[in-house]
Amino acid sequence: MSTTTPAAPARRWPAVPGPLRTGAGFALAAVVLFAVAPAVLSDFRLGLLGKFLCFAIVAAGIGLAWGRGGMLTLGQGLFFGMGAYVMAMHLKLADAQVRGDAVPDFMSIAGVRDVPGWWQPFASPVVTLLVVLLAPGAVAVLLGLMVFKRRVKGAYFAILSQALAAALATWVVGQQMLGGSNGLNRFRTFFGFDLSDPANRRLLFFIAAGTLLVVVAVVRQLMRSRYGELLVAVRDQEERVRFLGYDPANVKVVAYTVAATFAGIAGALFVPLVGIISPSDVGIVPSISFLIGVAIGGRDTLLGPVLGAIGIAWAESSLSESFPSAWVYAQGALFIVVVGFLPGGLASLGGVLRRRGRPAERVPHEEPDEPASVRTTEPEKEPVA
Amino acid sequence: MPRVRRRAVLPATAAVLGLVLTACGSRVGEDGAGAAPAESCVDTSGDSIKVGAINSLSGATAINETVIRDAIEFAVDEINADGGVLGKQLDLIAEDGASDPTVFAEKAEKLVTSDCVAAVFGGYTSASRKAMLPVFEDNGGLLYYGQQYEGLEDSSNIFYSGATTNQQIIPALDYLKEQGVTSLYLVGSDYVFPRTSNAIVKAYADANGIEIKGEDYLPLGATEFSTIVNKIRTADADAVFNVVVGDSLVAFFREFTAAGLTAADMPVMSMCLGEEEVAAVGVENVRDHLASWNYYQTLETPENTSFVEAFRAEYGADRVTSDPMESAYTGVHLWKAMVEKADSFDVADVQEAADGVSYDSPGGTVVVDGDNHHISKTARIGQIRADGQIVSVWESDGAIEPDPYLTTYDWAEGLAD
Numbered sequence: 086m087s088t089t090t091p092a093a094p095a096r097r098w099p100a101v102p103g104p105l106r107t108g109a110g111f112a113l114a115a116v117v118l119f120a121v122a123p124a125v126l127s128d129f130r131l132g133l134l135g136k137f138l139c140f141a142i143v144a145a146g147i148g149l150a151w152g153r154g155g156m157l158t159l160g161q162g163l164f165f166g167m168g169a170y171v172m173a174m175h176l177k178l179a180d181a182q183v184r185g186d187a188v189p190d191f192m193s194i195a196g197v198r199d200v201p202g203w204w205q206p207f208a209s210p211v212v213t214l215l216v217v218l219l220a221p222g223a224v225a226v227l228l229g230l231m232v233f234k235r236r237v238k239g240a241y242f243a244i245l246s247q248a249l250a251a252a253l254a255t256w257v258v259g260q261q262m263l264g265g266s267n268g269l270n271r272f273r274t275f276f277g278f279d280l281s282d283p284a285n286r287r288l289l290f291f292i293a294a295g296t297l298l299v300v301v302a303v304v305r306q307l308m309r310s311r312y313g314e315l316l317v318a319v320r321d322q323e324e325r326v327r328f329l330g331y332d333p334a335n336v337k338v339v340a341y342t343v344a345a346t347f348a349g350i351a352g353a354l355f356v357p358l359v360g361i362i363s364p365s366d367v368g369i370v371p372s373i374s375f376l377i378g379v380a381i382g383g384r385d386t387l388l389g390p391v392l393g394a395i396g397i398a399w400a401e402s403s404l405s406e407s408f409p410s411a412w413v414y415a416q417g418a419l420f421i422v423v424v425g426f427l428p429g430g431l432a433s434l435g436g437v438l439r440r441r442g443r444p445a446e447r448v449p450h451e452e453p454d455e456p457a458s459v460r461t462t463e464p465e466k467e468p469v470a
Numbered sequence: 471m472p473r474v475r476r477r478a479v480l481p482a483t484a485a486v487l488g489l490v491l492t493a494c495g496s497r498v499g500e501d502g503a504g505a506a507p508a509e510s511c512v513d514t515s516g517d518s519i520k521v522g523a524i525n526s527l528s529g530a531t532a533i534n535e536t537v538i539r540d541a542i543e544f545a546v547d548e549i550n551a552d553g554g555v556l557g558k559q560l561d562l563i564a565e566d567g568a569s570d571p572t573v574f575a576e577k578a579e580k581l582v583t584s585d586c587v588a589a590v591f592g593g594y595t596s597a598s599r600k601a602m603l604p605v606f607e608d609n610g611g612l613l614y615y616g617q618q619y620e621g622l623e624d625s626s627n628i629f630y631s632g633a634t635t636n637q638q639i640i641p642a643l644d645y646l647k648e649q650g651v652t653s654l655y656l657v658g659s660d661y662v663f664p665r666t667s668n669a670i671v672k673a674y675a676d677a678n679g680i681e682i683k684g685e686d687y688l689p690l691g692a693t694e695f696s697t698i699v700n701k702i703r704t705a706d707a708d709a710v711f712n713v714v715v716g717d718s719l720v721a722f723f724r725e726f727t728a729a730g731l732t733a734a735d736m737p738v739m740s741m742c743l744g745e746e747e748v749a750a751v752g753v754e755n756v757r758d759h760l761a762s763w764n765y766y767q768t769l770e771t772p773e774n775t776s777f778v779e780a781f782r783a784e785y786g787a788d789r790v791t792s793d794p795m796e797s798a799y800t801g802v803h804l805w806k807a808m809v810e811k812a813d814s815f816d817v818a819d820v821q822e823a824a825d826g827v828s829y830d831s832p833g834g835t836v837v838v839d840g841d842n843h844h845i846s847k848t849a850r851i852g853q854i855r856a857d858g859q860i861v862s863v864w865e866s867d868g869a870i871e872p873d874p875y876l877t878t879y880d881w882a883e884g885l886a887d
Contacts, residue, residue, distance in 0.1 A: 129583045133576065194622050196884060255689060258660055266661035266690070267597045268571060271604045281608050282496045361601045363571045402576065405566055413528050 101308045101387050110388070111298060118294035128283045135290040135358045137398040138297050142351035144379045144394035145300045146344030151376070152384030153308060154340040155320030156238075160246030161375050163253050164221035164345040166367030168352030170257070171220065173269040173362045174204055175213035180273045182208070190271065191264055201262050210276055221349030222342045229338035236334075238323070247369055254368030268363025275357045286358075293354045297391070300347055305387050307343065316340055348375075377416065381423045383432025393430060510610055511586040514815050518559040521546070521805075522581035524592035524602075529569025530691065534716070534794070535594050537746060538616070539564065541795035542591045544781055545802035555806050556813070563587060567594070571601035578602040582611035588815045589614060589805050591798060596620060596662050603628065612817050614805055616798030618741075618763070620666035621874040624842040626821055631801035631836075632794070633764050633847050634874040639667050641849035642739050642762035643674045645864050646709055653681040655707040657698060657714055657722070660687040664713035667741060669885060670876070671711055677881030683707040688714070693721035699729045702736070712740040719747050723755040733758035739851075744792035745860060753858040763793040764847045765833035766860045774832040791832070800831040804838060804845070834869060844872030 102110060122134060143161055150156045177189035178200065186193065188200050206212045228249075232242060258266045278285045307313050318326050319333045326333050356362050365371070375394070382393015397416070405412040423430060427437065513520070523542045525535040546562045554560060563585050565577035574593065581587045582605065589612040593599045599615050606613045606627035618633040646654070656671060658664025668685060675682050683705040686698045699722075702710060714722045719742070726738065738759045745767055748756055767778060767790055777799070778791055804827060809815055812823035825840020836845040846869035852860035876882035 127584065129579055132579075136576075258689065261665070265665070266595070267600045270571075270575075270601055277497050279496050285496070359572055359575065360604055361572055361575055363597055363601070365570050365597070366572055405568070406577075406580070 101305060101313075107305065111302070114298060114301075118298075119291060122294075123287055123290070128286060131290050132286055132358060133402055134395075134399075135286075135293045136355065137395045137402075138290075138293040139351040139355040139358065140375065140378065140398050141391045141394045142293075142297050142300050142354070143348045143375045144382070144390040145297070145304050146347030147375060147379045148384055148386070148390030149304050149307060149316075150340045150344035151379065152386070152390065153313065153320060154316045154337055156337060156341055157240075157243040157376075158246055158341070158344055159243045159376065160248070160250035160372050161344065161348045162250035162367040162369070162372035163246070164225065164348035165352040165355070165371070165375075166250075166253050166257070166362070167221045167224070168217045168349030169356050169362040169366065170263060170269070170352075171207060171213060171216050172353035172356045173272070174207040174263075175210065176272040176275065176356065177269055178204065178208045179210075179276075180271075183274055191267075191269070192262070195261060197262070204262070217349055217353040218346065222346040225342040225345030226338060229341040230334070233334035233337045233341075247372060250367065250372045251369050254364040257364045257367065264363070266364055268361055268366070269356075270361035270363075272357060272360055280357060280360075289354070289358050293358060296350060296354060300350075301387065301391060303343070307340075308387060312336070312339065377420055379430075381419060381430055383430025385429070386432040389430050389432035510817060511583070512588050512815055513586060514558075514588075516558070518561045519555065519815060520561045520563055520585055520587045522578075522585060522587040522590040522592075523562055523564045524567045524574055524577050524581070524590060524598075525564075526567040526569040526594060526598075528566055531569045531594055531716070534746070535567070535569075535592075537789075537792070538592070538594070538794055538798045540785055540789075541781075541791075541799040542802055544784060545799045547784070548780070549802065549806055555809050556815070567592070567598060571595070571597040574598040575601040575605055578605045578611070578613070579609065582606065582609045588612070588809075589820075591616070591801055591805075593617065599623075599628070610817050612805070612820060614798075614801035616801040617794055618797070620663045621876070622666065624844070624874055626843065627817070628843060629801065629804065629824070629838070630844045630872075630874075631804060632797040633849070634844055634872050635667060635670055636873040636876060636879070637764060637847045637849050637870045638741065638762050639670055640674065640879070641866050641870070642711075642741070642760075642851065643671060643678075643680075645760075645762075645851045646711075646739060647678055647680065648864075649709075651680065651708040653683050653707040653709075655683045655702050655705050655710045656685040657702070657710060657712055658687050659690050659692075659713065659715045659718055661690055664715070667713050668711070670882065673881050673885055681707075688718060690718070691716065692718050695722045695725040698722075699725045699731070702726075703729055703731060707736065710736060710738040712738050713742065714740075715742040717750075719743060720751050723751045723759075727755045733760075743854075744794065745790040745858070746792050748854055748858050748860065749790070753854065753856065756854045757856055759854050760863075761852045761854065761860055762849065763852060763860075764849060765791075765793040765796040765831075766850065766852050766862055767791045768855075768859050768861050769833065769850075771832070771834065773830050773834075777832040793833075796832050800829060800833070800836060800845075803829050803831070804836070808838070836869065839872050842872060842874055844874055846871050 123131060126134060143165060147158055147161060150158045181189045188197055232245065237245065257263050263269065272280055274280055275285065275289065278288065280286065315326065315331065315336050319336045323333045378394030378397040379390040381397060382391070383389025401412055401416065404415065427433060523539060525539040526532045527536055527539065543562065546560045549555060550559050563581060565581060567574040567577060578590060581590050591614045593602060593613065593615045594617055596619055602613060603625055605611070607625060611627060613628045614631060615628055616631045618638050621634040654671065654675060656668045658668055664687065672682055684701055686701065688695070688698065740759065740761045743756065743761045744763065781791055782789055807827045807829050808820045808824050811827055812819040814820070824838050824843065826837060828835055828837040834848045836847055838845050848869045849866040850862040851864040853863045854860055876885060
């Protein structure tokens with residue numbers, strides 16, 4: 086699987102729906118998420134859907150960075166984990182405060198009497214939210230500048246990002262103050278709201294759903310902007326973009342940072358929704374599974390990654406109830422089929438079928454290996470910071 | 471994007487925010503906060519009663535947990551053949567924990583709130599148990615956790631049918647001390663159980679004049695032990711205290727034997743080396759080394775003889791029965807005994823009836839402690855025989871009362887609060 090190969094090259098922006106369809110899409114999504122889902126799903130299923138929405142938020146970022154920007158982000162677990170652990174630390178401290186204990190429960194079991202200094206900033210909700218929103222992005226900027234300025238790309242970038250996720254998981258396992266391999270769990274409150282109250286768990290679901298809508302809106306905006314065109318251009322013909330006077334590294338850093346920020350936010354939402362964060366949620370395996378939904382859904386479209394992530398997670402959860410150990414193989418087979426026969430993901434299925442039906446319309450610019458036509462009607466280079 | 475459409479974003483955002491805020495539930499400290507456990511939805515009207523099992527059938531620990539699932543199914547079948555519980559047949563709903571704590575939590579919630587099972591059997595790693603604990607506490611479910619673990623926990627919604635530290639680790643240390651061991655080398659996989667058990671070992675050693683010659687951890691699943699084995703050889707301790715788990719055991723013992731170390735000059739006392747693992751490591755690499763468990767397949771009690779025979783008749787003559795399997799099997803029978811004593815499937819009734827419930831398990835008679843929900847167990851030190859079986863060479867003086875927080879040991883003060 087080549088990372089620089091465009092999955093579905095420039096048709097006339099089919100991947101990004103126009104304003105009318107966008108409005109209708111958002112309205113439909115809002116109705117489904119805010120009215121239909123709470124009405125038809127049990128509290129348990131709604132909570133599960135909330136967890137899948139977190140994965141979808143990560144997927145939206147991966148769609149931007151990988152699908153549009155050609156960066157195979159195999160290590161989003163790093164940013165997801167940062168957001169999740171920061172939120173988890175805050176929730177543990179808040180719980181201890183509510184109970185009137187000096188330290189969170191798992192620390193007192195380990196015989197720790199004082200909260201470690203590096204935990205203390207996270208007692209403040211404001212600091213926590215700021216760190217959740219800013220830290221993953223800041224790390225991504227640093228990493229991105231180091232990596233992309235040196236023109237590291239393709240498989241090397243993928244390996245590097247995956248190694249970082251593995252490093253985080255390994256490091257956390259050794260941190261007793263982060264719960265080690267057990268992770269952090271047993272959260273009682275969320276910014277003062279009692280987490281055992283079903284109404285509050287629905288509230289969390291709505292927050293996740295609202296966040297997902299905002300995230301999709303941001304991605305759509307970026308895709309339609311001149312920056313979005315430049316990003317696709319960098320993916321398809323990085324050297325040509327360089328010769329035109331742009332710095333591809335900057336273009337990539339922006340998409341990578343946005344994807345990292347989304348992953349961090351998703352991690353922070355995951356913690357109260359699911360009630361646990363452990364090293365097995367931030368390492369290599371989760372990082373890869375974030376990607377599978379994106380690939381299957383259609384990585385260079387707006388909704389493909391989001392719907393793919395939700396669909397795969399939903400299928401995993403419900404199929405594993407009926408066929409406990411068989412799901413892994415089904416998922417692997419689906420992945421192979423999609424990568425092998427449908428590189429644009431399920432989102433490109435319609436196009437492929439139409440092409441099959443009318444072979445005469447098979448136009449050369451739809452060949453996957455053909456470099457996509459970069460829209461060169463772009464004289465100024467200001468939009469890229 | 472034209473400026474016009476941006477105006478639509480604001481009302482939309484406001485609408486979403488409004489929706490979100492109307493959904494607010496109780497805040498902490500408010501009256502009537504939803505802290506009360508959910509109403510039980512267990513259906514006791516039919517001829518059968520649902521129970522659940524969560525074990526990993528896929529992922530890293532699947533190989534250890536699949537056999538535990540077999541033991542649970544075996545116990546359920548046995549109970550059903552014997553007339554069920556309170557006249558009802560057990561309907562086992564099985565879930566895959568996929569070696570991932572979040573999946574364990576998800577499936578536990580499904581079993582308790584959607585399937586409405588009367589009790590759940592399973593869980594393996596401490597991470598999986600800790601992930602499930604809030605689910606059972608919040609929803610008023612019951613979990614029977616059948617695995618030796620690092621202690622320092624008790625929950626009214628969990629019954630622990632595996633050994634806690636004073637039924638496995640401390641007896642192992644008592645035995646080594648009795649054998650005249652004055653120095654130890656500690657090795658372990660890097661996670662909570664080995665680190666906690668080694669903290670206990672160090673406190674014990676400190677109080678009993680045993681010298682700790684070294685302490686090393688390798689990540690779970692690591693297979694590169696040459697450096698550690700070299701350090702062990704040069705450290706020249708009297709014995710090795712081994713809390714390496716899983717696949718790493720194979721690499722550790724092969725390296726240990728390859729370095730020319732034998733059980734005669736430096737015995738290895740293992741906490742996680744059962745009959746299954748001996749077969750995986752290869753008996754030539756672990757012969758005569760020691761293990762600390764509560765149960766071995768070779769125990770010659772009437773209960774164990776019939777357990778092994780029946781299990782093999784069902785699952786194959788080449789199958790072994792190990793301590794984790796026996797504990798899980800015992801857990802199912804303990805639930806039955808508690809329900810029968812309570813004459814009810816209701817969680818509160820079972821919790822109330824639990825104290826003093828006993829069961830003649832394959833490893834000996836066990837009694838439930840109603841306070842900490844652990845059970846009394848006989849500790850046994852085993853030696854690995856040439857045929858791959860483990861034989862008990864030392865046995866504690868009767869069943870040891872569970873003490874998950876080690877409150878009855880002076881030297882353990884400060885280990886736990």
